[in-house]
Each structure stands twice: as C-alpha cells, then as structure tokens.
Amino acid sequence: MYISINNELFLAEDANISVSDLSIQRGYGIFDFLKTINHKPIFIEDYFNRFYNSAKEMHLEVELNRKQLHEAILKLIARNNIADSGIKIILTGGFSADGYTMVKPNLIIIQTPLNIIENTTNTRLALVSYNHQRQIPHVKTIDYLQAIRLQKFVKENGADDLLYHNNGKVRECPRANFFIVTDHEVITAKNEILNGITRKKILSLDIPDYTFVERDFTLNEVYQAKEAFISSSTKNAFPVDKIDGKLIGNGKKTITKLINNKLLELIALDQKD
Amino acid sequence: MYISINNELFLAEDANISVSDLSIQRGYGIFDFLKTINHKPIFIEDYFNRFYNSAKEMHLEVELNRKQLHEAILKLIARNNIADSGIKIILTGGFSADGYTMVKPNLIIIQTPLNIIENTTNTRLALVSYNHQRQIPHVKTIDYLQAIRLQKFVKENGADDLLYHNNGKVRECPRANFFIVTDHEVITAKNEILNGITRKKILSLDIPDYTFVERDFTLNEVYQAKEAFISSSTKNAFPVDKIDGKLIGNGKKTITKLINNKLLELIALDQKD
Structure with missing residues (x-):
C-alpha cells in the first residue's frame, strides 16, 4: 500500500513525517474523506469544495490546485489498485521550527480498502x-x-x-x-x-x-x-x-x-x- | 540536536513518526512543557503530576513510570548538552490501523534552547x-x-x-x-x-x-x-x-x-x- 506525501508516493511503512509537524505539536490540520467505487472518486467536486474551504478558513495553503490534487489522487489509486476505497486527504500546519508558527503545509493522501456495499438492515446501530x-x-x-x-x-x-x-x-x-x-x-x-x-x-x-x-x-x-x-x-x-x-x-x-x-x-x- | 522517541534518541532530522499516528489523524495527544536551568529540570514533580494526570484523563498509557521518564529526560539533556532549555514531552494516541481506535501511545521528548533570563520590563506585551x-x-x-x-x-x-x-x-x-x-x-x-x-x-x-x-x-x-x-x-x-x-x-x-x-x-x- 502506498501513501502520498506532498505528491510523492511512499510505501506505508516509510510514510513518516517529522515530529516538528504542527499536527503533532499543536493538533493543527484539516482533512477530507471521500470514497471511490470501481476506481472512480464519487462527488469529488463537492469534497474539493469543502477541502479547499477548510484550508482557507484555517489559513493553510494547498500547494496543488484542484486539477493537480485530482491527478495526485488518481495516481495513488492507480498505484494501489484498490477499486473500492476511502481516500483521506490530510493537510497539516507543516514543519514548524518553533512548534507554533504556521509554515508550509504538508499534504498527505491515504487510501484504505472499503467494503462499499453494506447491508444497512443487518447491522444494529x-x-x-x-x-x-x-x-x-x-x-x-x-x-x-x-x-x-x-x-x-x-x-x-x-x-x-x-x-x-x-x-x-x-x-x-x-x-x-x-x-x-x-x-x-x-x-x-x-x-x-x-x-x-x-x-x-x-x-x-x-x-x-x-x-x-x-x-x-x-x-x-x-x-x-x-x-x-x-x-x-x-x-x-x-x-x-x-x-x-x-x-x-x-x-x-x-x-x-x-x-x-x-x-x-x-x-x-x-x-x- | 537529539529528540527522544519512545526512549530512543534520534537526530532531529531523523525524528519522524508514521502518518498513521492519531495525533496526525485525529489531533489526539497531550503534552507538557518544563524548563531546565543549568541542566536541572525545574519543578519536575509538579509537571509530572500534571502530565500523568492528562494521560489518565485521555486514557493514554505512559509506558515509562516517573523514575524512567525522569531518566529519559536526563539522558536527552546529557546528550544535547544545553544548560538552559525547554523540555516538551508529547504523548500521542499512537499508530492506529483504522485511524480512529486508540492504541499504544508514542512518547516524544524534545529539547529546545531557551534564554531563561528575560528582562520582563523591556518587552511590551x-x-x-x-x-x-x-x-x-x-x-x-x-x-x-x-x-x-x-x-x-x-x-x-x-x-x-x-x-x-x-x-x-x-x-x-x-x-x-x-x-x-x-x-x-x-x-x-x-x-x-x-x-x-x-x-x-x-x-x-x-x-x-x-x-x-x-x-x-x-x-x-x-x-x-x-x-x-x-x-x-x-x-x-x-x-x-x-x-x-x-x-x-x-x-x-x-x-x-x-x-x-x-x-x-x-x-x-x-x-x-
């Protein structure tokens, strides 16, 4: 399984970031989560609307524009070759020298297998x-x-x-x-x-x-x-x-x-x- | 500069953790911060009281007991050889396979130089x-x-x-x-x-x-x-x-x-x- 960090693919076991990241230091980050069915991200424009808005509200710059982010996601999907999946896009406060001041955000994309077809009547909630x-x-x-x-x-x-x-x-x-x-x-x-x-x-x-x-x-x-x-x-x-x-x-x-x-x-x- | 992760010392540039950590995934972690003057941690028992209490309140287990944590801090101070410093102890939710369930916490100790003697009248706040x-x-x-x-x-x-x-x-x-x-x-x-x-x-x-x-x-x-x-x-x-x-x-x-x-x-x- 591969994970994308700042648009580079890493094997999951090598997907590490510095402990100076503001997510670890100050819980500072946003994310979004969408699903793919048969390799196709569903309602992706809606999720992008929310993701870029969350970034803006938290003063985090997304280095990739929508087209580039879409491509980064498709690249990850192609590499992992999982048809039905959850795609998590995390944007953190970045590596902060003083552990407080916001710097260049880190963009992490994680794909996980998902059993999309769920029988909603068999499970009690x-x-x-x-x-x-x-x-x-x-x-x-x-x-x-x-x-x-x-x-x-x-x-x-x-x-x-x-x-x-x-x-x-x-x-x-x-x-x-x-x-x-x-x-x-x-x-x-x-x-x-x-x-x-x-x-x-x-x-x-x-x-x-x-x-x-x-x-x-x-x-x-x-x-x-x-x-x-x-x-x-x-x-x-x-x-x-x-x-x-x-x-x-x-x-x-x-x-x-x-x-x-x-x-x-x-x-x-x-x-x- | 060295950083302690789970009581192992790493050079700052190698002090990384997996993006599966619950601090990155869910902002889940506690920390504490104390200072050393001339290599001596100040009021350390008070900080430990609070740190272990924070961990308990968030259902995070600290693998090191007070004596071991104290030793881990002294080991880091000795290695870095910075007399006046800030010591940050971070305890995260750990590497979670599903990005949600709490697992074995990660303990990170970071030392940063600190100019202790501050003239409180010269700076306006x-x-x-x-x-x-x-x-x-x-x-x-x-x-x-x-x-x-x-x-x-x-x-x-x-x-x-x-x-x-x-x-x-x-x-x-x-x-x-x-x-x-x-x-x-x-x-x-x-x-x-x-x-x-x-x-x-x-x-x-x-x-x-x-x-x-x-x-x-x-x-x-x-x-x-x-x-x-x-x-x-x-x-x-x-x-x-x-x-x-x-x-x-x-x-x-x-x-x-x-x-x-x-x-x-x-x-x-x-x-x-």
Missing part, C-alpha cells in the same frame, strides 16, 4: 448522547479529542457511537450527520455542524409526502421520532436503532431505506459520469 | 481578547486549533497574543494563565482553565497587603485593573501593557515585578535542591 459542541464546526479539522477520549464511555453505555448535543440541541455524530423522521418531516440540524456531502445529497432528494427541514431539535424529539438515521460518505443513510438505550420508532425504517436507495441511485449516476 | 472556551480545559492537550488559526487575527489587531474569555468571563491565554491586580487583590480565573504550574507557585506566594483570589472576572474588570500579567514556565510573571488596545494601569507594574522576583527565588531554590 446504537448511539449515546453527549453534551459537546465541536469548535469551528463547519471546518473539517482533525480535532477528534472528545470522540477518541469517549470511546470508553461509548462502550460502557453499550453503544456504537456518540450523538453530540449542545445543551440539549442535537448536533451530529463525530463522523456523521444525524436525521430524525417524523410523520411528514425529515429533520436535521442546521447550525454548528459539519455540512456533510452525503447530508447535502439527502436534502436534495424528493421523498413523496415528506419535507426536509433544517432546524434545531431536542433529544426528546429524537426519542419520540418514527425513525432516526446517520449520514456519511461510507455509511450513506444508515438507520439508528437505539439512542440512550431507547428504541427509536417501530423498527421498520421505511423512510430511511427509501432515502438510502435514492442516495445509491445518485452515487451510481456519479459513478457513470 | 499586548493581548487581544477572543471569545473561546478551550475544551477539556484542565488537560494539557495538543489542541491549539484556535490559537494557531487566530495568529493572523492577533497580528491584525496589533497584539502579541490572545486572551480567551467564555462569553465575557476571562479565562487564560493559549500558553499562559492570566492575572489582574486591583488595590488589594491579585485575581485569576478559577474555572475552565489549565492549572498552570507557574500559576500555582504564584498563588502560594505571600505578598504584603494583597490577597490572591481565584474567581470569574470580566473583561471590564481587566480594563480597569491596576496591573495585568501572564504566567508561564518560560515567561514567569510577565506584565501585560495593553489589552484590546487599552493601556492597563499606570505602567509601574510594581506588584507584577514583586511577584516575578519572588517566583525567581522559588525557582532558584528548586534549582539548588
């Missing part, structure tokens, strides 16, 4: 809520301090992942957006979240008799919901069975399945594009 | 306030996302550093605690801050006619203060001249200088210990 507001939420920074620290808490609560809320206002999961379904609405948070690409694609769908609503909502609304699901590049629309130990809805997940199928159609379209 | 509450504030994590991102903002405001407040309640600087002096009180924040070792030493001092008070205070109290100063391992008690463009006090800095001198006495005592 349980979330546990936690009061935490991500900082600089619209930027995809590498800050997962709470998510990693709370892995123990998640396990102790018999859950698979966290659901963040800000003093009762539901936000998102560490690596996914979050939706609930009521009688005629599909609701997701509007503020202080990462604007997921899959979330955006879902909001663009047309679901008969249902309206998509972006607004604040509470944990109590979550517990009362007919369905709940998370959205992410790897999970698409993935149903949630339990939150804080409470079963959500009647377990039929009809709207979630419908949304997931329509999402798969969008992905298939992009794949052929 | 200006701060600019910013509304930000550090997450997991009592733990010395590597999260400096806001501090680094705001370097541009600091410059644009003609300042040297940030002063964080949480919706008006003054907290701390990114790398220092913060104090104000009134007629008979020396005040510093009590909640949601990093408990600095220098801060603790200052609070243990006896200053005639002055009481040390730990409580919430506002930016308005800061603007009205007689004196203001920051405290850190490298700066000791260092006077602040301007905050948000406003001059603080009459510029005499009498109490700050007194506190700094008493602090230097404590340091001298520890050095001889």
